[in-house]
Amino acid sequence: MQNVKNIGLMAFLALVITVLSACQSEKEYYIFTSFREPADEGLYLAYSEDGYNWKDLGGPYLPPVVGESKIMRDPSVVKGPDGTYHMVWTTDWRGGNGFGYASTKDFINWSEQQFIPVMDHEPDVVNVWAPEIYYDDVKERYIIIWASTIPYRFEKGEEEEKNNHRMYYTTTKDFKTFTDTELFIDPGFSVIDAVIVKRGIEDYALVLKDNTRPNRNLKVAFGGSPLGPFDDISEPYTDFLTEGPTVIKEDGKWIIYYDSYGSKTYEAVATENFESFTNIADQVSLPEGHKHGTISTISEDVLEKLKAEAKKK
Template identity: 45%
Template sequence: MKQILALFLLVIPFWGISQSDVLFFSYFKGNGEDGLHLAYSTDGYQWNTLKNDKSFLQPEVGESVLMRDPCILYGPDKQFHMVWTSGWNEHGIGYASSKDLVTWSGQKYIEVMKHEPEALNCWAPEITYDEAKNEYMIFWSSTIPGRFPETDGTGDDKYNHRMYYVTTKDFEKYSETKLLYDRGFNVIDGSILKLDTDEFVLFLKDETREPVAEKNIRWAKAKNIEGPYSKPSLPITGDYWAEGPTCIKIGEKYVVYFDKYTKKSMGAVESTDLENWTDISDKISFTGGVRHGTVFSVPYKIARQLIEE
């Protein structure tokens, strides 16, 4: 079977994806107790789990010692950098790096909201790279009770999220935490993609539940990676609750994957202009119990070795 997969990887066309890259998807299962899981795809539609759907890395940091919402970025330093939600009610997030997705550095607990003792959480962190400043940006969502009273009571229980971020060049020193996105509604699950126009698009989840449930995916644009980002678009997902958007461009199409979490399945939409979206959930296939994660590109040599194993 491994030989067939390796041959398949060699001959199948990469539809719009660089021949030097293979698409991977990082995700967690259950509550995130067993850590990082990975899947791969050669076309962006059919996904296969790696390592028989077993964990690549066990969580070690945080009060709850979980590894939820893993986000991986392959940086210009040829390292994979990963951040994750380490617990439900904590002031920090997890971080680790790797050259091959197999052997990982020691895990770090980054207390990004230590300065906000009333903060309830640090959820769904993501990482991106700012080429203009030669630095990484880590962003996530937190609830600080009473900070945005106009939308208190609009989300689940006591949560009223906004997005925050820090920057770093070396994952040793970090900037002060700043507000990334506040457009007057409960927002979570941000994911940033740089466009060919050198603009940035922030995919996000409208977390509003009351008085009318939204629970959908939208996007906003900015000229700079740190914003300010525009008001959100209309929903790009359908009549179901969706979370955890992650986007990649395949050929001329933007494909956004997300978790239809109440239906316990993955969904996707695609567009050529970010304005008109088509639901392609019936065209994608994920094996295993895939949950909220991130799509990213892996160099061909590294990907082939993992698939062959």
């Protein structure tokens, strides 16, 4: 009987060791996409263990080859359910009618770059800025949103006609076929740099930039689905001349990183409810020159490969 108990105990301990080993091997790190001005080199990366302190992985990892200007600004990445990372980016400051797209498993080896002409049906479109990609786990699809200006389409307030942005969207399941472009949000003012955040079941926040001349700061709106409608737009919670938000959840709080281009710093605020915000710029550190991007997660194996690749650059 004692031998049976010992065998049972040994089997249990072996199972515990196996589970602990699996947990250790599955440790993940944050990865932050970025670019460097003048945005003609391509993708830059940084990583973090805690979501606050970021170490440079250098670049470029993906020199841009699509779009009229062949630049890469605002690289936005999301990890799909199969572990593939899908990335979109701004290809033209002015004049383009679409955005760039590529996919990868490790941020080193990439698919062929594509140009997705989502606004080719609008001959007067001025720009396609800061596409942001989001995976909708409810409907198992990817949602891509971006800012475009179509002169004389909307009330402009104080804005010039060529700087009066609204947000648009398309969806896809395979990055081969895309739904027709539709208006995503018209808040009644020029809006860019929007980010969809899932807070709970049928509970979403939309972090956005009020791009009107007197504001140019960040606000938040709320909706019951990732496509909205988004209402109850908040007062600004960042300073004048701030943009490019991205959001993670760490230590039970949401951390919103953003580019404070007025002060030439990268900053962050923390919130538990998207109603009150605390500036935590003194708690975060990022590589010099870091610009507008998004955050995902990578395995330790991928990180080690990226560290080795960074040494070659």
